[in-house]
Amino acid sequence: MENGDNIQRQTILSQLQASLRRGPLESPPPRTFEPTIVPARARGEALLLVRRFVQEAEGAAATISRVASIEDVPDEVARYLIAGNLPTVLRMAPDFRLARIPWARRPTLTITTGASDGSDEVGLTGALAGVAETGTLVFHSGAESPTTLNFLPATHIVVLNTDQIVGPYEQAIALLRAAGPLPRTINFITGPSRTADIEQQLELGAHGPRRLHIVLVDDPSIGSFGEHGVVNVSRYG
Amino acid sequence: MQNSSSEFEKNVSIALADKTLQKALSKFQDGFSVRRTQAIERLPEFDALRDRSKRIKEHTLKYLDYYLEQFERGVVASGGHVHWAVTPEDARQKILEICRGVGTTSVTKGKSMIAEEIALNPYLEKNGIEPIETDLGEYIIQLRDEPPSHIIAPAIHVLKEQVAATFRKAHSNFDPSRPLEKARALVDEAKEVLRAKFLAADVGITGANFLVAETGSAVIVTNEGNCDLTQTLPRVHIVLASLEKVVPTLEDATTLLRVLARSATGQEFSTYTTFATGPKRSSDMDGPDEFHVVLLDNGRSSILGGNFREILSCIRCGACMNHCPVYGAVGGHAYGGVYPGPLGAVLTPALDGIASASALPNASTLCGRCEEVCPMRIPLPKLLRHHREQEFSRQLGSTRSRLSLSIWAFFAKRPRLYGVVAAISTHLLYMAGGKRGHIKRLLFASSWTGGRDFPASQGRTFQSLWASGDSLISKAWPTSQRRQ
Numbered sequence: 153m154e155n156g157d158n159i160q161r162q163t164i165l166s167q168l169q170a171s172l173r174r175g176p177l178e179s180p181p182p183r184t185f186e187p188t189i190v191p192a193r194a195r196g197e198a199l200l201l202v203r204r205f206v207q208e209a210e211g212a213a214a215t216i217s218r219v220a221s222i223e224d225v226p227d228e229v230a231r232y233l234i235a236g237n238l239p240t241v242l243r244m245a246p247d248f249r250l251a252r253i254p255w256a257r258r259p260t261l262t263i264t265t266g267a268s269d270g271s272d273e274v275g276l277t278g279a280l281a282g283v284a285e286t287g288t289l290v291f292h293s294g295a296e297s298p299t300t301l302n303f304l305p306a307t308h309i310v311v312l313n314t315d316q317i318v319g320p321y322e323q324a325i326a327l328l329r330a331a332g333p334l335p336r337t338i339n340f341i342t343g344p345s346r347t348a349d350i351e352q353q354l355e356l357g358a359h360g361p362r363r364l365h366i367v368l369v370d371d372p373s374i375g376s377f378g379e380h381g382v383v384n385v386s387r388y389g
Numbered sequence: 390m391q392n393s394s395s396e397f398e399k400n401v402s403i404a405l406a407d408k409t410l411q412k413a414l415s416k417f418q419d420g421f422s423v424r425r426t427q428a429i430e431r432l433p434e435f436d437a438l439r440d441r442s443k444r445i446k447e448h449t450l451k452y453l454d455y456y457l458e459q460f461e462r463g464v465v466a467s468g469g470h471v472h473w474a475v476t477p478e479d480a481r482q483k484i485l486e487i488c489r490g491v492g493t494t495s496v497t498k499g500k501s502m503i504a505e506e507i508a509l510n511p512y513l514e515k516n517g518i519e520p521i522e523t524d525l526g527e528y529i530i531q532l533r534d535e536p537p538s539h540i541i542a543p544a545i546h547v548l549k550e551q552v553a554a555t556f557r558k559a560h561s562n563f564d565p566s567r568p569l570e571k572a573r574a575l576v577d578e579a580k581e582v583l584r585a586k587f588l589a590a591d592v593g594i595t596g597a598n599f600l601v602a603e604t605g606s607a608v609i610v611t612n613e614g615n616c617d618l619t620q621t622l623p624r625v626h627i628v629l630a631s632l633e634k635v636v637p638t639l640e641d642a643t644t645l646l647r648v649l650a651r652s653a654t655g656q657e658f659s660t661y662t663t664f665a666t667g668p669k670r671s672s673d674m675d676g677p678d679e680f681h682v683v684l685l686d687n688g689r690s691s692i693l694g695g696n697f698r699e700i701l702s703c704i705r706c707g708a709c710m711n712h713c714p715v716y717g718a719v720g721g722h723a724y725g726g727v728y729p730g731p732l733g734a735v736l737t738p739a740l741d742g743i744a745s746a747s748a749l750p751n752a753s754t755l756c757g758r759c760e761e762v763c764p765m766r767i768p769l770p771k772l773l774r775h776h777r778e779q780e781f782s783r784q785l786g787s788t789r790s791r792l793s794l795s796i797w798a799f800f801a802k803r804p805r806l807y808g809v810v811a812a813i814s815t816h817l818l819y820m821a822g823g824k825r826g827h828i829k830r831l832l833f834a835s836s837w838t839g840g841r842d843f844p845a846s847q848g849r850t851f852q853s854l855w856a857s858g859d860s861l862i863s864k865a866w867p868t869s870q871r872r873q
Contacts, residue, residue, distance in 0.1 A: 161473040168454040171694025181452035267674040286658040298674035340662040349526035350572040360614025
């Protein structure tokens with residue numbers, strides 16, 4: 153820290169303490185533990201939470217397709233892109249679980265892996281978790297999950313397992329805490345990008361994706377997408 | 390920005406006469422308040438979350454020095470830097486220094502009220518660095534060279550046709566005959582222009598909705614995703630935040646986030662909530678190489694010890710201005726300062742001193758809607774009254790209003806005399822009203838009656854009706870219910 157910075161730091165801390173009429177604290181502030189208020193809608197059995205996640209995500213203008221196993225993912229991705237008259241060229245996160253999907257079943261899909269430089273029309277990623285409370289997807293930066301894929305392509309397709317769905321935000325945070333120091337970035341994403349800055353009229357696709365499509369796989373046995381070493385944490389506990 | 394809150398009265402007259410502004414204002418307030426109500430109806434725990442949020446902030450303010458130092462340790466541990474800035478000038482210099490360190494000529498900016506507060510854009514421009522606002526609303530008003538008129542909807546005062554005209558002028562490399570009637574076309578064009586700027590910038594500056602002490606994270610919320618591109622693509626990410634943004638834990642942040650979007654736009658959750666902790670890790674595929682946090686004081690450390698401490702709990706949702714009849718009538722620019730609405734009427738004089746902004750706390754009927762909707766339960770009317778008391782005790786305010794208050798106080802302290810004088814003046818007002826029942830022009834109040842008629846009294850005072858047991862009174866308050 154430079155000297156000028158240090159003087160300013162001391163000035164501010166001294167004034168704060170003068171306003172608080174005390175000196176620096178000797179020990180951490182006493183705080184009464186109050187359990188987080190978890191809304192009722194974020195609680196319940198796994199099946200109920202999956203239903204709520206779908207309902208809330210759709211309420212936020214995301215679209216969702218449910219498939220029985222990863223074998224069905226390529227067909228669903230191709231169907232979605234063709235139905236929307238979208239390019240079938242995808243930029244995929246270098247996630248080993250996504251790599252396990254039998255993409256060769258749909259040769260029309262052209263897939264490359266890596267971060268996005270802004271030239272990709274469609275991004276394909278996993279996610280750390282889905283939060284049922286508000287239909288929110290949770291992503292984090294890492295070697296297998298570049299952040300640019302969440303924001304630069306106009307269409308973002310996310311492959312998520314039903315057993316990755318948690319109730320409240322705090323359960324997703326618990327997964328991250330268990331994995332050690334926080335990653336550089338954690339993105340809570342609820343529906344596609346939007347703006348109402350022109351006369352309060354809602355338009356999707358402001359700076360981020362215009363379309364957010366979630367392929368929900370009902371097959372917990374295959375392992376979670378986008379988890380990156382975050383394992384053995386009970387999601388419902 | 391130029392602070393013109395001392396010219397508030399003149400601004401109000403201009404705003405009320407501005408037909409375009411009045412049309413724009415009539416479109417938005419209802420929308421925000423209806424959506425807020427709907428969102429709250431869907432969350433039975435909302436009031437409990439408000440109470441908890443208030444407690445979190447009160448606790449944090451009580452130990453603000455500790456949590457700021459803890460936050461600093463978290464930033465440093467994750468590879469970032471913290472810069473403390475006592476004054477706006479200190480913050481501007483620090484940001485310029487960082488920009489010069491990487492030799493950049495342009496910076497992309499996410500929406501930041503603190504950047505407005507320290508007038509960052511003109512300073513960067515003066516020093517040869519082009520600031521590019523990336524929030525669509527901010528971008529529009531930057532092109533129009535106007536300050537924001539609302540803290541979450543900065544271009545609320547601009548009509549679609551005006552945006553189209555602004556874009557035609559600014560984006561001269563586009564086909565002049567392109568259609569720009571629809572909001573969609575305007576959004577797409579702005580996206581295209583700004584995407585190139587995002588990819589080219591070396592420095593991105595964002596504000597912060599919260600700073601998390603335990604992890605050293607900066608939390609930023611947007612719907613457009615512009616702050617994410619601002620902080621992901623450039624080599625350097627600078628977070629500019631004021632001291633009171635800190636909260637102790639991640640779970641405190643999620644509690645506050647539950648009330649923030651619902652109070653602001655009536656959304657269940659904003660589209661993008663991002664926790665940024667330090668620069669790019671060695672194994673990361675993208676992200677900035679440098680992560681800086683500039684912590685601005687600008688008088689807040691002193692506000693903490695005084696009458697206006699509660700305003701430091703504000704999470705800048707904008708609900709107070711969305712529900713304020715004064716804001717709804719005059720819009721944000723009339724307030725002159727950076728922060729409009731009830732929040733601004735309390736914060737601007739607290740930051741700048743009551744002498745330069747004394748009209749703001751007076752432009753209120755103290756109707757209390759702001760306090761009712763404030764997610765942090767900040768007693769805004771009480772704080773406005775504190776300002777009025779300060780103004781009076783410092784002998785500010787006009788001679789006439791001080792004189793009138795003194796005359797009223799003289800009588801109010803002498804109840805018998807008050808009754809007699811009130812009875813006489815009530816009778817005079819009744820006579821003056823005549824058959825019309827209202828008075829067109831009132832002596833000593835000509836500026837008030839200049840814009841409206843004064844309703845004439847019905848001839849007798851409330852006290853005399855009460856004493857005589859008038860039928861109106863006995864119907865409204867049966868004798869059995871009266872306290873003798």
